[in-house]
Amino acid sequence: MTNAAVLSPRGAARLASGHPWVYRSDTLNLPDTPGIHAVQDVRGRPLGWALVNARSEISVRLLSADPAVRADEAFLRARLDAALDYRARLNPDADAYRLVHGEGDGLPGLVVDRYGPYAVVQNGTAALEPHLGALVQHLAERLGLQGVLARHEGKVRALEGLETGIDELYGRVPDRLEVQEAGARGPVRYLVEPRTGQKTGAFLDQRVNRALLGAYARGAALDVFSYHGSFGLHLAPGAAHVELIDASGAALARAEENMRLNGHTNVTYTEANAFDRLRDLESAGQRFDTISLDPPAFAKRAKDLPNAYRAYKELNLRCLKLLPVGGVMATTSCSFHVSDSDFHGMLADAAADARVRMRVLHRGTQAPDHPERLGVPETRYLKFTLLERVE
Template sequence: MRTVAVVSNRGAQRLASGHPWIYRSDVAEPPTSPAGAVTVRDGRGRPLGTALWSPASEISLRLVDRRPDQPLDAAWWLERLARALDRRAGLREHASAHRLVHGEGDGLPSLVCDRYDRWLVVQLMSAGLEAFRGAIIDALLEHTGAEGILARNDAALRLKEELPRETVLLAGSVPEEIEVEEHGVRYLAAPWTGQKTGAFLDQRENRALVGAVARGRALDCFSYHGSFALHLARRAEHVTALDMSEAALRRARENAQRNGFTNIDTREANAFDFLRDEERAGARYDTIVLDPPAFAKTRAALPTALRGYKEINLRAMRLLAPGGLLFTASCSYHLTKPLFLEMLEDAAADSGRRVILRELRGQPIDHPEVLSIPETGYIKGALLEVAD
């Protein structure tokens, strides 16, 4: 018989509300077994389901199935992963890279899996999940026929689970670089060394949107490898890709050459300084993209982050020519949608411009945001037009 975890009333209510996490403080009677699957019960002995148990983590239990004593065997992983893959049907027609598993958003807490053409990159982010590494890899190989699977288990979050930070090959072989095609644009992903699992896949559809409306003189701030700039270049007359990293800009230039674009130039500069200097110089742009890194990595950093977000958006609004377009985004989880919109409203009011909200954007279908699990959603985006 499997080990049982008894949770407090607050923990039971959290599960009933649709959130899969139980924190250590709400585990009334912890399991006696090592990391793995346990049965969850409330204080009255009523079964609540099956969870992944992480003895060292603040998030001690992650519910994966409402059925108590459900074996997490090979058949279970095959079925659960099949559900996740089915909701991505059709994505490969538009992009050779996308997310196959988005953790809690797909009912697979702490598991991330991204496809890059014929290869997969996974992240196993909890001790409870690690206990099923073999079954997970076998199921992924059976479903996808991947030529190789790489684990990018180098995230700091694993330290909280008392797991090693490592990048390790789990099956087959995975190249150092993989060419990705998305909506007609090609770029190189770096699964072994790149950001996240090798590239930023969560802004894929937003890049396509911006590429469809871009015009005139365009500016891509925080450009990194030029992912937005490449899409801008398809319609804009000229694109400036701005980043503080010369190494990133070198890759951006390589990506531009890969697509045959000759209308992209790169600038190594701090975006805050560059926008301020361009405003003072009276520069004008027809299309601007602001896709900064997360300014608010903790709740305590939010006030400072809000000031930073407002400043870059205010300056971008002032730099736009009449009728110009701004796509602006935040990947800070702690900056909620209401706060994001409030920040944009404040920036618009201070800019002295008439700013029209054309479209609100979020995450693509392969990064599902579950309403009862706010941690599954972090991308906020808006397409704005300066009317005068």
């Protein structure tokens, strides 16, 4: 098989274990041109078909372990259809949710988020790039979309040898649009700017967790690292008052717009460093009955873990000190390198140092439209824990 990706024994063992990625260091021969190529082991035994790019550190991303399949554009459309069928079965109570979640849907490197009649696409693999137009056309026709935007951004594309930029691939996509998601006390509306917002325009992976926390909202509430108020919008209907904390004045301005959109007037906005503000609130003797703590990823690389642990622990410790008995706190980490055991061990240490006893009400992860693939830990990155302070 002359144009095949040939793997070392270690690379072949990695695929056999169920993980779809093989690093360049575990390959023996790679085709010069990125694309869909056959994969084989050092003895010539066929291992399936993969997206292959010799330039990328992750040189092989398995599409199918069946050497007999025809891994062509029709195959990719069928994978896309399967992802869309799965979302149809989920029937999300929202008009903004994820349609394709990369490896979780068997389409490595491809992310597609829906915002009402529009979609935003991010592709991180050079091998898939030539097929992107056809996949977008199929997506738009099947769902009746009015526009599809490509957010070609980030280091991943550069590592794959791809250009960056923003491009309309189908129809027209407005600079700003309004979407909604289900809340514990009714629909929650918010604004999205698909060209400039974080990720594809909004953080959709916490959708279910936001609604869960909203059911517990009461009294004085605090939303730390609020960004556009995603958790705060779910706290406001049940709380007497909500304080949003974020270091970005622009993010808080958008949060205020979102609150007005939902008719909430019981909110204040604090532009501050979260660590400093939490210390000030503790010094002032403030207490909050409901707290959301949703910090950014502190451990983007494995070597960041020690510093990330200290940052997560300090934030959680200070929030725990603000909770009265009976108070509820949602705390999260979106750092893949922070494991479930690391995260919950950190929470136990923070509670011990804060001298509080906490009951675990719920442990969760990202919404089911961001599916986890068994054996691929990178597809499970979000940790969400709901805690209640007890006597």
